[in-house]
Amino acid sequence: MERFARLKTALRRRNQHVRRSRAPARLGVLCAILPTLVLAQSVALTFDDGLDPRDTPRAAAWNAAILDALAAAGIHATLFAAGVQVDSPAGMTLVRDWGRAGHEVANHTYSHLDFNSRDTSLARFIADVERDTALLREVPGWTPRFRFPYLKEGDTAAKRDGMRGWLERHQFGSGAVSIDASDWYYDQRYASWRAAHPGADPAPFRAAYLDHLWNRANYYDALSWQLGRGARHVLLLHARGINAEFLPDIIAMFRARGWTIISPAQAYEDPLYAMRPMTLPAGESILGALAKQSGVKGLRYPAEDEIYEKPILDGLGL
Numbered sequence: 001m002e003r004f005a006r007l008k009t010a011l012r013r014r015n016q017h018v019r020r021s022r023a024p025a026r027l028g029v030l031c032a033i034l035p036t037l038v039l040a041q042s043v044a045l046t047f048d049d050g051l052d053p054r055d056t057p058r059a060a061a062w063n064a065a066i067l068d069a070l071a072a073a074g075i076h077a078t079l080f081a082a083g084v085q086v087d088s089p090a091g092m093t094l095v096r097d098w099g100r101a102g103h104e105v106a107n108h109t110y111s112h113l114d115f116n117s118r119d120t121s122l123a124r125f126i127a128d129v130e131r132d133t134a135l136l137r138e139v140p141g142w143t144p145r146f147r148f149p150y151l152k153e154g155d156t157a158a159k160r161d162g163m164r165g166w167l168e169r170h171q172f173g174s175g176a177v178s179i180d181a182s183d184w185y186y187d188q189r190y191a192s193w194r195a196a197h198p199g200a201d202p203a204p205f206r207a208a209y210l211d212h213l214w215n216r217a218n219y220y221d222a223l224s225w226q227l228g229r230g231a232r233h234v235l236l237l238h239a240r241g242i243n244a245e246f247l248p249d250i251i252a253m254f255r256a257r258g259w260t261i262i263s264p265a266q267a268y269e270d271p272l273y274a275m276r277p278m279t280l281p282a283g284e285s286i287l288g289a290l291a292k293q294s295g296v297k298g299l300r301y302p303a304e305d306e307i308y309e310k311p312i313l314d315g316l317g318l
Contacts, residue, residue, distance in 0.1 A: 041221060042260040043179065043233040044267035045070070045251075048108055048147065050081040051239050053090035062244035063094040067101050069247040076263040077103050079239065080147040080175060083110035083132045092139070099141025104264060106145035106175060107132045115159065116152035116281050122162045145268075147175030151236070153282035160282040174273040176286040177236040178224065181216045183209075185306040187242040189313050205318055206246055210253050212309065217254075223287045224272075226296060231287065232262065232270040 047066065051059035070077055079098045086095050087110070099105050110131040113120045129146065136142055146167055154160030186209050193205055217235065224231040237243050243250070254261060267273075277289035284292075288303045300308075 040260060041230060041233070041258065042262045042267070043217065043235050043254060044077070044262050044264040045075060045235055045237060046078045046080060046147075046175075046177070046264055047237050047239045047243070048080045048082070049112070049238055049240075050079060050086040050091065051094055052085045052088070053094070054088055058241065058244075060090070060094065062241050063097060063239065065244040066239060066247055067097060067103075069251065070103070071101060072248070073251045073261070075251065075261050076265070078106055078143070078145065078175075078264040079103060080106045080108035080145075081132070081136060082108040082112045082149070083135045084112055087135055092135075095136070096139050099139050103141055104143040104145065105136055105139050105141040106143050106147065107136065107172070108147050108175075109149055110135065112149045114150055114152050115148055115163070116150075116155040116283065118155065122159050125159075125163065126166055143173070144171055145173040145175050145264075147177070148283060151177060151180065151283045151285070155281045157280060160280070164276060174268055176234065176273045178231050178233045178272065178285055178287050179217050179220045179235040180285045180288070180304045181213055181236060182304045182306060182309050183213070183237050183242060184240065185309050186212060186313075187238065187240040189318060190242045193318055202245070204316065206249060208313060208316055208318055209242060209246060210249060212312075213250060214253060214257070216304070217259075220285060220287050223291055223296070227287065227290055227294065231272050232267040234264060234267045234273075 051063050053059040056062070079095065081095050086092055095105055107129060109125070109128045111128050113125055113128055115125050133144075154163060190202075190205055190209070194202075213235075217233070221230065221233065224233075237250075251261060272286060275286065275290065277286070277293045279289050279292050283289065284301070284303045288299060292299055
């Protein structure tokens with residue numbers, strides 16, 4: 001009964017927003033395209049980059065910890081591997097471990113290029129994607145799915161549309177994200193905090209990190225309702241130390257608060273991820289881009305960044 005009460009509240013708020021919207025035509029198109037309301041919140045876990053044993057002494061241990069946490073929870077995930085991180089015998093062993101454990105391994109470019117940079121041409125970017133495919137396509141779990149580094153999808157219409165066409169012709173599935181976060185920044189801060197507080201109880205930092213992920217999940221979930229209905233969410237995380245340590249807590253938090261954790265393959269069946277916002281610069285969370293296109297007010301750019309999180313962690317003394 002409580003869940004249905006929450007649903008009624010969400011529907012009432014959505015209808016109030018639609019009545020108040022100054023862009024009813026565009027929002028109406030989105031509502032017509034997106035399918036029937038999703039009654040329960042769900043999220044898939046995805047991890048970017050991969051770990052580099054050449055400069056990360058604990059790479060193998062962290063990789064194993066992430067995989068162990070996923071296995072213990074019965075979760076299938078996707079690793080979007082960047083060749084610059086994993087192109088070594090030891091690095092590729094860690095990537096293969098993902099595939100052998102039943103997870104997808106997908107393309108994140110070889111050099112982790114920023115496609116919104118004026119220095120990154122369409123031709124250069126495509127060549128980098130092809131290089132990553134050549135590295136990864138024989139590993140267990142390889143799946144032709146692509147995620148843009150930094151979620152940057154092009155600073156010009158020609159680059160944006162050119163890359164979209166290339167991915168479609170080469171039959172790459174979407175690697176878009178609905179829930180973006182700043183786990184990379186929390187990882188940097190956690191590493192510094194750990195170095196300054198050896199042996200200290202990590203509970204304060206764990207609580208801050210979980211609060212951050214929960215805040216961003218609820219923000220983007222609310223945004224999806226503002227656009228017409230709930231989504232099968234895809235959460236962006238990174239293969240880094242903070243997630244090696246706290247992934248069991250992340251999983252437990254979502255489940256304890258009523259969210260179902262699904263596989264990326266299930267999440268990407270949502271037609272949301274086939275949509276093509278026409279925003280420039282292109283990219284960010286798919287929900288953020290659609291909200292910007294539909295005229296939702298109060299959006300920030302970049303949507304997630306250390307400039308928002310630094311004051312929070314400074315204020316907590318972390």
